[in-house]
Amino acid sequence: MAQLHSLSTIELLAQAHHLSGPPLIKSNLLNPSPELNDPKGWVHPPPHPEPSVTPFSALAAARYKKVANCVHPVWTTLPEEYQILCHILSNPLLSPPLIQKHPPDLVPSEKFTKEWMEKMNINPSGFLWLEEHKLVLFLIKEKEAAIAWDPSEWGNFRRDYFDPIVIPTVEHIPWVKQNISIPPGIYNEVIKIIKEKSKIGVYESSNSSYWSKWFCVLKKDGKSLRIVHDLQPLNAVTIQDLGMPPILEFYADNISG
Secondary structure (H helix, E strand, O other), X not given: OOOEOXXXXXXXXXXXXXXXXXXXXXXXXXXXXXXXXXXXXXXOOOOOOOOOOOOEOXXXXXXXXXXXXXXXXXXXXXXXXXXXXXXXXXXXXXOOOOOOOOOOOOOOOOOOOHHHHHHHOOOOOOOOOHHHHHHHHHHHHHOHHHOOOOHHHOOOOOOOOEOOOOOOEOOOOOOEOOOOOOOHHHHHHHHHHHHHHHHOOOOOOOOOOOEOOEEEEXXXXXXXXXXXXXXXXXXXXXXXXXXXXXXXXXXXXXHOO
């Protein structure tokens, strides 16, 4: 396979024109170069100079699925047993915690460490006053138990507040889609990801009659892997949820100072 080089647009077009076998061009020069011309006056495209950069053998580009090819859920009446209910056991606004007007300097804890504080970079532009900045750090430390500092602390909604959500579907036949084989070069890394997700409860053992495809892609860092599940067959039989999320701009305007 011919190698691709890092060339400018004009050079790429010239190289493609040369490799595709274009017709010869009649020369209008008064003194054409004898090395590049034949006796009949036809000009042969000059050979492309060797580039000075290191060549590479593949060129990849991101391609997104067209809207026409998207698989949409089914529009029908949602059965009553699939309604999501939220049980409010107590109102947290009745006893809000007291906030100190002059919070103390941050003392790093086991979870909210100095490294985490630097990584969060809470006040990069200096918009907050010093006391406001200290207050934000104080609140994060006070409520650090509510934050998942690593994947092992991920969890689910409490079942006394929310019942387990069941995806409503129309009548259908279970599908079995043959999966793409895992490349040997990333096999160990994929197995490690699956074990970690099983450990924290993202994946659970199942005897389901369904088998959907999944594959791996690189994250933005160019090193880590992300598992992507093909849920198009599920979308095709899922009942559409017509509930709309709240308009964030409306709430932001109401709570702004």
